[in-house]
Amino acid sequence: MFTYIIAHIKNRLLYVGVTNDIKQRAFDHKNATFETHTGHYNIKQLVWYEKHNHPLDAIRREKLIKKWKREYKINLIESINPEWIDLSADWDFTGFVTSKKRFENND
Numbered sequence: 001m002f003t004y005i006i007a008h009i010k011n012r013l014l015y016v017g018v019t020n021d022i023k024q025r026a027f028d029h030k031n032a033t034f035e036t037h038t039g040h041y042n043i044k045q046l047v048w049y050e051k052h053n054h055p056l057d058a059i060r061r062e063k064l065i066k067k068w069k070r071e072y073k074i075n076l077i078e079s080i081n082p083e084w085i086d087l088s089a090d091w092d093f094t095g096f097v098t099s100k101k102r103f104e105n106n107d
Helices: 022-030 055-067 070-080 099-105
Strands: 002-008 013-019 045-051
Touching: 002 022, 002 055, 002 070, 013 022, 013 055, 013 070, 022 045, 022 099, 045 070
Parallel strands: none
Antiparallel strands: 002 013, 002 045
């Protein structure tokens, strides 16, 4: 399980989430439509994440970070990623399909 933060770099908008598949989730955010929160605000760059061994640890961490002041979240990001580089920029997403399309095909 992973806790992660994605951002709109220019505006420094942040979104904190949790997932069991960080690569799929990064792909989903990059391909988000305007109808979603992250799509509407163009929040698509993975700027921080950490791995957890247990789902409850990831969820607890997500809830904790969501309660933090913006300054603390920025400090967390900049502690490992001071340039706010998209950590998933070099990932190969060949063959990936958005979660939304996968669920539509299962109907």
